[in-house]
Amino acid sequence: MSWERNVVIKSEHEIELLRAAGRVNAAAHGAVRDAIRPGVTTQELDAIAAEVIRKAGGKPAFLGVMGAYPYPATITASINDELVHGIPGKRKLREGDIISIDCGTILEGFVADSAFTTGVGEISKEARQLIEVTEKALEIGINQLRPGNRVGDVGAAIQEYVEGLGYHLTREYTGHGVGREMWEGPQVPNYGIRGRGTLLRKGMTIALEPMVLIGTARTKVLADQWTVASADGSLTAHVEHSVAITDGDPVILTVP
Ligand code: MG
Numbered sequence: 001m002s003w004e005r006n007v008v009i010k011s012e013h014e015i016e017l018l019r020a021a022g023r024v025n026a027a028a029h030g031a032v033r034d035a036i037r038p039g040v041t042t043q044e045l046d047a048i049a050a051e052v053i054r055k056a057g058g059k060p061a062f063l064g065v066m067g068a069y070p071y072p073a074t075i076t077a078s079i080n081d082e083l084v085h086g087i088p089g090k091r092k093l094r095e096g097d098i099i100s101i102d103c104g105t106i107l108e109g110f111v112a113d114s115a116f117t118t119g120v121g122e123i124s125k126e127a128r129q130l131i132e133v134t135e136k137a138l139e140i141g142i143n144q145l146r147p148g149n150r151v152g153d154v155g156a157a158i159q160e161y162v163e164g165l166g167y168h169l170t171r172e173y174t175g176h177g178v179g180r181e182m183w184e185g186p187q188v189p190n191y192g193i194r195g196r197g198t199l200l201r202k203g204m205t206i207a208l209e210p211m212v213l214i215g216t217a218r219t220k221v222l223a224d225q226w227t228v229a230s231a232d233g234s235l236t237a238h239v240e241h242s243v244a245i246t247d248g249d250p251v252i253l254t255v256p
Pocket residue numbers: 102103104113114115209240
């Protein structure tokens with residue numbers, strides 16, 4: 001598909017619907033976050049998210065997404081070196097792990113998509129700093145989501161900050177427009193050149209998602225054909241918000 005042809009400008013009403021989906025997605029995240037502790041399995045976390053979404057009248061957006069085979073769960077749960085798309089299962093979280101939870105909710109035909117990374121119990125200073133840098137990268141990127149800027153301004157701001165601190169960004173996975181579809185245009189990489197790429201306009205809604213790796217930008221897909229991990233086994237983090245571009249400040253849709 002052409003990412004650039006697929007840009008959809010939303011009305012204020014449509015942005016309100018996205019905001020409602022975002023609220024449910026944030027509630028699912030909150031419930032999962034509260035349950036993260038040593039000993040819990042990622043499949044238990046998945047069930048918690050599914051229940052919150054269904055009780056709110058929504059549907060999990062990731063369930064059934066086509067890859068090598070249909071994605072089998074509500075959340076992705078990516079632990080330590082796993083960057084994105086980790087499939088929930090019987091693995092128990094351990095003290096010192098870091099875990100990224102990505103989740104999407106469909107409500108009234110609109111999709112919200114967001115992710116967070118957190119520690120399990122006490123984590124290393126290295127892990128804590130990685131999460132802080134990834135969260136700050138998202139904040140820096142969101143601040144660039146303004147009419148008149150271009151997609152390259154967003155990626156460049158994230159890249160300068162993250163790579164300037166010696167961390168790495170994958171080139172293989174990117175942010176994206178979000179709306180009635182989970183993937184709309186434009187594609188929004190976490191790297192770029194200022195002044196280049198699609199012009200940002202009021203009414204565009206973007207899922208921005210820095211994916212930061214400590215040791216390398218290279219990734220590998222694991223045997224389950226979904227889970228993406230760092231090529232060198234180093235720690236990774238991923239955070240994401242769906243955001244609306246407005247005349248004023250960008251509006252984060254995936255918060256409570
Ligand atoms: Mg996501």
